Amino acid sequence: MxxxxxxxxxxxxxxxxxxxxxxxxxxxxxxxxxxxxxxxxxxxxxxxxxxxxxxxxxxGSLSCPSRSVWEAFVTGRLGDGLTQYLKFHVEVIGCRPCAANLADLSHHAHFPESERRTRKIFQSSAGHLPQ
Incomplete structure (x- = not known):
């Protein structure tokens, strides 16, 4: 066993x-x-x-950073200390919800901001458009 x-x-x-x-x-x-x-x-x-x-x-996942912090991490807008903590949080602790957030944000990071905004608007209004 x-x-x-x-x-x-x-x-x-x-x-x-x-x-x-x-x-x-x-x-x-x-x-x-x-x-x-x-x-x-x-x-x-x-x-x-x-x-x-x-x-x-x-x-309560109280040690988990917010999604906006993860977004700043993906876009390289954080200092070394917080960047090291975030890497530790995902790589060593193995926080699965944060790893999912990171994967999602990393996937969308290659889209320019205007394209992301357009996709978001389209997806939110797709059901309201005539066929």
Whole structure:
């Protein structure tokens, strides 16, 4: 039977693990009754409100930079200190929501601002245009 810490199981529930580790836990949850029971017990305990300050920070993603900060990162408008923290946040900590934000912003970064604005207007009004 695979060995997972309580912290890993809760991080899995919050989608804060790497894809590889999440897949391992998901397989174990499908096949191992003991892991399923432990996982349910951990979630029940957490939902009773007996949470630590650290858990509140993790659940609320309080260490995650805003999307506008990630946009400034992609466009190279940040100083070295914050740039290093953002790289650490995604590469070392492995924050999946921030990695998704970064991927999305990086994908759109190659469009000139006017083209982005035009696409946004078109996409928001596409349903209102006559066929």
């Amino acid at each position: 695979p060995d997972f810490t309580d912290e890993e199981l809760l991080a899995y529930a919050d989608e804060r693990l790497s894809s590889e580790r999440s897949a391992e836990i998901e397989r174990a949850l499908r096949n191992e009754r003991l892991i399923q029971d432990r996982f349910v017990a951990l979630l029940s305990e957490r939902d009773r409100g007996q949470t630590s300050v650290g858990e509140i920070w993790r659940q």
